[in-house]
Amino acid sequence: MMLTSSRHSALFPASLERLQRELHDSLVEFQNGxxxxxxxxxxxxxxxxxxxxxxLELPGLDRNQIGIDIKENRVTLTTPxxxxxxxxDGKWLRKERDVSATQRELQLPFPVDAESSEAVYEGGxxxxxxxxxxxxxxxRLAVKGSDQPESQN
Numbered sequence: 051m052m053l054t055s056s057r058h059s060a061l062f063p064a065s066l067e068r069l070q071r072e073l074h075d076s077l078v079e080f081q082n083g084x085x086x087x088x089x090x091x092x093x094x095x096x097x098x099x100x101x102x103x104x105x106l107e108l109p110g111l112d113r114n115q116i117g118i119d120i121k122e123n124r125v126t127l128t129t130p131x132x133x134x135x136x137x138x139d140g141k142w143l144r145k146e147r148d149v150s151a152t153q154r155e156l157q158l159p160f161p162v163d164a165e166s167s168e169a170v171y172e173g174g175x176x177x178x179x180x181x182x183x184x185x186x187x188x189x190r191l192a193v194k195g196s197d198q199p200e201s202q203n
Contacts, residue, residue: 091127091154100182102158109174110149116176120164125180126155 092107117128132149163183170177
């Protein structure tokens with residue numbers, strides 16, 4: 051049997067190669083999706099014309115431990131380290147509940163009016179209702195010419 055540079059042959063037709071490539075690409079996409087969400091806060095975001103509703107899973111926190119910073123069209127959420135304390139005598143057989151400090155920045159489609167927005171934390175879920183900032187009122191600037199004296203104020 052002679053080896054050729056092409057993978058296409060009677061034993062490995064192009065349709066099988068395409069199927070293998072699609073399966074490989076799907077697995078890579080799945081793995082990248084897992085990597086992207088590790089250490090992230092599970093988040094759902096719903097948009098209306100003038101409001102965004104965000105829900106994040108944050109179990110085991112006191113509401114005072116959640117930081118929410120709003121600047122223009124960005125919302126940054128931070129949580130502190132959460133370490134399981136040693137219960138005393140004995141040794142750990144398994145310790146999975148420690149969570150490192152987390153930060154998540156979300157970019158929104160519009161600037162947020164922080165003063166009219168609200169955050170509620172219940173049952174381990176943080177819900178943010180973020181209102182759109184009203185566009186700044188326009189201002190018409192008068193055009194002066196050399197024939198017009200400047201006013202003295």
